[in-house]
Amino acid sequence: MQLDMTDVRKTFRERQFKLTPQRQIILQAFLNHQDEHLCAEDVHQIVRREAPEIGLATVYRTLDLLSELDLLQKMDFGDGRSRYEINGPDTGHHHHHLICVSCGKVKEFEDDLLDSLEAVISERSKFQIVDHQVKFYGYCQECQKKNDA
Numbered sequence: 142m143q144l145d146m147t148d149v150r151k152t153f154r155e156r157q158f159k160l161t162p163q164r165q166i167i168l169q170a171f172l173n174h175q176d177e178h179l180c181a182e183d184v185h186q187i188v189r190r191e192a193p194e195i196g197l198a199t200v201y202r203t204l205d206l207l208s209e210l211d212l213l214q215k216m217d218f219g220d221g222r223s224r225y226e227i228n229g230p231d232t233g234h235h236h237h238h239l240i241c242v243s244c245g246k247v248k249e250f251e252d253d254l255l256d257s258l259e260a261v262i263s264e265r266s267k268f269q270i271v272d273h274q275v276k277f278y279g280y281c282q283e284c285q286k287k288n289d290a
Contacts, residue, residue: 152210166192167203171213171227178216178224178238178247218276220245237274241281243288248281 149168153160170187171179179187185200204225207213214228218240224247239248255273263270280288 149212152212156210158206158210163192163195163199164203164206166195167200168207168212171225175227176249178218178226180222180224182222184225216274218245218247219278237276239277239279239281241284242278243280243284246281246283250277 150160166188167184170184174183174187177183181197181200181204184204185195185197188195188200204213204215204223208215208225211228213225216224216226216238218224218238237250239250241247255275259270259273262268
């Protein structure tokens with residue numbers, strides 16, 4: 142998915158925040174690593190290459206702000222670190238995560254096989270479901286090969 146910088150600027154302006162060069166560089170890190178679920182330390186390592194003056198505290202504050210503005214989605218995969226991904230217009234709730242308990246790699250699973258289950262739960266419970274998250278924990282292909290060796 143592509144994050145539209147025009148929409149980003151509009152969001153910042155509407156919420157009365159400045160889109161500083163540091164915030165733009167941090168957003169760009171997510172655009173350049175869209176298939177990854179980055180933690181603050183990952184982002185810091187990426188942005189230091191272009192802007193070594195950006196500190197880890199700035200990264201943490203910016204990630205909190207970008208989450209608050211719904212530009213990033215903050216996730217907890219149970220490893221003690223918050224991870225983030227772009228929360229673009231087509232993100233919906235139709236992807237889930239496969240999390241390797243050995244190496245920590247996170248992979249998205251795009252098919253949403255739970256639509257029918259969600260409809261049944263909603264109907265039976267008279268509960269309007271607006272979102273859901275599913276996380277599968279196991280071993281990625283590479284770690285399975287290491288364990289078999």
